[in-house]
Amino acid sequence: MPLVVASLVEGSISGASDSSKAAFRAGADLVELRLDHLEGFNVGMTRDARREILGPTIATLRSKGQGGRSGLAGSRREDALKELLESDFEYVDLELETDRSLLRKNRGAESETQTIVSSHFPRPVPRDVVEKRLVEAMTLGDIAKVAMPCESAPQALDLAQLGLKFSRLKKRFVIIGMGLQGQLTRVFADRMGSELVYACLPGKEAAPGQMDVEAQTSMLEGSRKVFGLIGHPVSHSVSKPMQEAALKHLSLRGMYLPLDFPPREFDGNALRALKNLGFKGLNVTIPHKGSAFKLCDRNGESATATRAVNTINFVGKTVVGENTDVIGFSRLLDGKTTITRNTNALLIGAGGAARAVAYVLSERKARLTIIDIEKGRADELAKTFGAVSVSVKKLWKSDRSFDLVVNCTPVGMKGMAGTPLKAGFVGPGSVFIDIIYNPPVTKAMEVAASRGGKAYGGLEMLVQQGAESFRIWTGLEPGVEAMRAAAGRALL
Numbered sequence: 001m002p003l004v005v006a007s008l009v010e011g012s013i014s015g016a017s018d019s020s021k022a023a024f025r026a027g028a029d030l031v032e033l034r035l036d037h038l039e040g041f042n043v044g045m046t047r048d049a050r051r052e053i054l055g056p057t058i059a060t061l062r063s064k065g066q067g068g069r070s071g072l073a074g075s076r077r078e079d080a081l082k083e084l085l086e087s088d089f090e091y092v093d094l095e096l097e098t099d100r101s102l103l104r105k106n107r108g109a110e111s112e113t114q115t116i117v118s119s120h121f122p123r124p125v126p127r128d129v130v131e132k133r134l135v136e137a138m139t140l141g142d143i144a145k146v147a148m149p150c151e152s153a154p155q156a157l158d159l160a161q162l163g164l165k166f167s168r169l170k171k172r173f174v175i176i177g178m179g180l181q182g183q184l185t186r187v188f189a190d191r192m193g194s195e196l197v198y199a200c201l202p203g204k205e206a207a208p209g210q211m212d213v214e215a216q217t218s219m220l221e222g223s224r225k226v227f228g229l230i231g232h233p234v235s236h237s238v239s240k241p242m243q244e245a246a247l248k249h250l251s252l253r254g255m256y257l258p259l260d261f262p263p264r265e266f267d268g269n270a271l272r273a274l275k276n277l278g279f280k281g282l283n284v285t286i287p288h289k290g291s292a293f294k295l296c297d298r299n300g301e302s303a304t305a306t307r308a309v310n311t312i313n314f315v316g317k318t319v320v321g322e323n324t325d326v327i328g329f330s331r332l333l334d335g336k337t338t339i340t341r342n343t344n345a346l347l348i349g350a351g352g353a354a355r356a357v358a359y360v361l362s363e364r365k366a367r368l369t370i371i372d373i374e375k376g377r378a379d380e381l382a383k384t385f386g387a388v389s390v391s392v393k394k395l396w397k398s399d400r401s402f403d404l405v406v407n408c409t410p411v412g413m414k415g416m417a418g419t420p421l422k423a424g425f426v427g428p429g430s431v432f433i434d435i436i437y438n439p440p441v442t443k444a445m446e447v448a449a450s451r452g453g454k455a456y457g458g459l460e461m462l463v464q465q466g467a468e469s470f471r472i473w474t475g476l477e478p479g480v481e482a483m484r485a486a487a488g489r490a491l492l
């Protein structure tokens, strides 16, 4: 199990001493004293610092070139590091790039102090470049450490794979993916075989993506439940606060990680790697729902009917795909309108989400008309679900109105102003549903209401699809109200 290290970024020795006590109380195994953050740092301060911190400590003098604040260079830096190596710290962090000559001189020295050989990449690099650095660091000290910012989930997965490889070789190393996309390397530091995992005190992050000590410690305990969202983009996912609220409501340890997979980068290898790492379940969103359907070993009824997967469950060795947008939309409909064979329904947009909506409406026997800017898409969906497709232009020119209209286009969502709804499509007695949930009231909903129709947004669909995913992953009943409240707060 990795040791949890609390990085202390304080300006004074007394501040670092107080923070070290808080860190050990919170469950840290050791602390990292960032000497480069101490105001007016000089060599003489190292022994005072050692005396003031009562617990196992890593002494780090991070240079500016490696993302720290220390401007000491050449012989002045080397003298300071020699002093650290003689100051009874349990570990001293030395930099592969900056301190190579000292590392070579120190190699093989008999000492109680262990050396951590660090290397920080300023930007993402290919896996073989990281591996080369790691191997060189392993030859020069006790523990090799590499840190790299991750801009996408595949980059973080590459780091995780590297960890799995070196842990099989029983090497001593730390591999860190920085930023939110790199967070899986912290959550699964144990599976990757990292010897240390760096955390912080609340609000005092020393590196992007660090968790606080308590959260990091709880993540390393066996019963954690970690879920992820595969999509592109995923940065403003409402599912994260919503699913984490469901975990918290049931006092379960866990996390929900948005995983950014650029188009074409989500494949069978990525899915296997996520499963092997320990994800308990995944959501899938734009643009990967179709590829997820093809990648799953088995698909449930809703996924098979829609040929789209928004929920992946790992059942033993089998990867099972489901589509909880179906139940999400069904629950959104409930109590708002009764659908019969005489219900004239219009579906605007024939993309990913429309497949679930068309399935539900066809199951309820509505008379369904579908339009999409891409007429071919509307044709294909209409053929699948026994509906009629019409060109957007033709329908707009007609004087038709509908009992039920559902917007399944992104037009009207935050950042995409406008409405795909012609006012004449709805009238008094019509129901208009916009599955967009941000903003809560879209322009199209205003148009429908101004025509005397009833208008509803997509938040309830989001909450209900998320709740169903949670049931599938855990077998537990989530606190739907807690999920709804968290989603609402995230959208404010």
Ligand code: NAP
Pocket (backbone or CB within 6 Å): 286, 325, 328, 348, 349, 350, 351, 352, 353, 354, 371, 372, 373, 374, 377, 392, 408, 409, 410, 411, 413, 419, 420, 435, 436, 437, 458, 459, 461, 462, 463, 465
């Ligand atoms: P999508 O796959 O991109 O599908 C949208 C379809 O609508 C595309 O075929 C698009 O054509 C077409 N379209 C765009 N403007 C149109 C217009 N004015 N008239 C007719 N067709 C038009 O998107 P999606 O995944 O289905 O998502 C659609 C929206 O639903 C998004 O805003 C998403 O956030 C929301 N959603 C909500 C939930 C929920 O739980 N509430 C769940 C899923 C999705 P082009 O590609 O040519 O533009």
